[in-house]
Amino acid sequence: MALSYNSTSFLIVSLLLISFILTSVKADLIDDVCSKTQHKDVCLSTLKGDPRSKGANLKGLMMISMDLSQKSAQSVRDLVEKLLDEATNPELKSRYSFCCTSYNDAIDNLKKLPDLFKSKDYNGINTHASAALSDPSKCDDKFSGPPAEVPQLKDANDKLRGLIESILVISKLLKGR
Numbered sequence: 352m353a354l355s356y357n358s359t360s361f362l363i364v365s366l367l368l369i370s371f372i373l374t375s376v377k378a379d380l381i382d383d384v385c386s387k388t389q390h391k392d393v394c395l396s397t398l399k400g401d402p403r404s405k406g407a408n409l410k411g412l413m414m415i416s417m418d419l420s421q422k423s424a425q426s427v428r429d430l431v432e433k434l435l436d437e438a439t440n441p442e443l444k445s446r447y448s449f450c451c452t453s454y455n456d457a458i459d460n461l462k463k464l465p466d467l468f469k470s471k472d473y474n475g476i477n478t479h480a481s482a483a484l485s486d487p488s489k490c491d492d493k494f495s496g497p498p499a500e501v502p503q504l505k506d507a508n509d510k511l512r513g514l515i516e517s518i519l520v521i522s523k524l525l526k527g528r
Contacts, residue, residue, distance in 0.1 A: 384412060385513075387520045393513030413468060413521045420514040421461045424483070427507040428454035431490070434501065443498055450490035450504075457486035457511070464518065473526035477519060484515040 381404060385394035398404050403415050431454060435447035460483040467475040487508035494500035 380407075380409065380412065384409075384517055384520050384524070388513055388516035390509055390513030390516060393510050394517045397510065397514060398517065409521055409524055413518065413525065414465075416514055416517045416521060417461070417464045417468065420464075420483070420511065420518060421458070423507070423511045423514055424454055424457045424461055424486075427487070427504070427511055428458065430504060430507055434504065440498060446490075446493040449493055453486040453489045457483040460486075461515075471525075473522045476522045480515050480518045480522065484512060484519070487511050 381395065381398050385391050385398065388394045397419060398412065398415065401415055401419065404412065407415060428451060431447050431450045435444060435451060438444045438447055460479040463479045464476055467473075467479065491500065491505065491508055
């Protein structure tokens with residue numbers, strides 16, 4: 352049985368419309384998650400900038416956020432270690448040393464998230480993600496007085512906070528299902 356021209360046109364238009372709606376829903380999902388974070392712009396640019404996010408559902412976004420958070424925490428710790436090695440000011444050395452310890456703690460907490468996610472332990476995810484979220488803030492707090500925090504460390508801390516905040520938001524959304 353052959354399809355008429357009208358039936359074929361209707362089928363093509365319907366498929367395009369469904370594809371458009373599904374793409375919009377995925378973009379809206381990232382917008383929805385990121386709108387609930389304090390670092391919305393960072394969350395949006397990071398998640399939308401990752402090619403794995405295209406078409407990802409909530410669980411997929413969780414996996415992406417966990418992966419990016421771990422990589423970001425490692426990257427920030429590497430930056431802090433570099434700054435520590437280059438620092439000559441004793442106050443900066445002390446601050447960077449403290450920050451290294453904080454980031455080691457954040458990395459340890461973030462490494463636990465994938466197993467907690469697999470077991471659907473959203474309370475555990477919230478506990479460890481919250482602990483990891485406090486570590487960049489602890490580092491920033493060390494720079495409340497002079498000498499100032501270098502902009503690249505501040506930016507890296509903000510990026511990490513935005514990613515971890517997305518984990519907390521997604522975890523709450525998944526827990527509610």
